[in-house]
Amino acid sequence: MKKFIGxxxxxxxxxxxxxxxxxxxxxxxxxxxxxxxxxxxKTYLIPLLILGxxxxxxxxxxxxxxxxxxxxxxxxxxILIFFYLTFSFIFGLAFMIYVxxxxxxxxxxxxLLLP
Numbered sequence: 001m002k003k004f005i006g007x008x009x010x011x012x013x014x015x016x017x018x019x020x021x022x023x024x025x026x027x028x029x030x031x032x033x034x035x036x037x038x039x040x041x042k043t044y045l046i047p048l049l050i051l052g053x054x055x056x057x058x059x060x061x062x063x064x065x066x067x068x069x070x071x072x073x074x075x076x077x078x079i080l081i082f083f084y085l086t087f088s089f090i091f092g093l094a095f096m097i098y099v100x101x102x103x104x105x106x107x108x109x110x111x112l113l114l115p
Contacts, residue, residue: 052090059083
């Protein structure tokens, strides 16, 4: 059950964010064009991946530390959840900007997405 929730919740969260009202807001405000151009340039790809990897390493080490002391307090749970959400958000954001949006709208030059 933990594995299902741990994989389904981030997938559904990013799917709703990516395909929901955020896309409409981005398209009407012009930010979708900027994100699309960033997907081509890949200026922030390496820093995002490094930041995501660091947050994953901190999450992993802190989880091992908590397992060794065999006692998780409420603060430990909060810290673990925070780092889990952090690296999930960073990797999800990198996926949306550098993989999904350039694949979804390859020749986007601005304007309406649907006729």
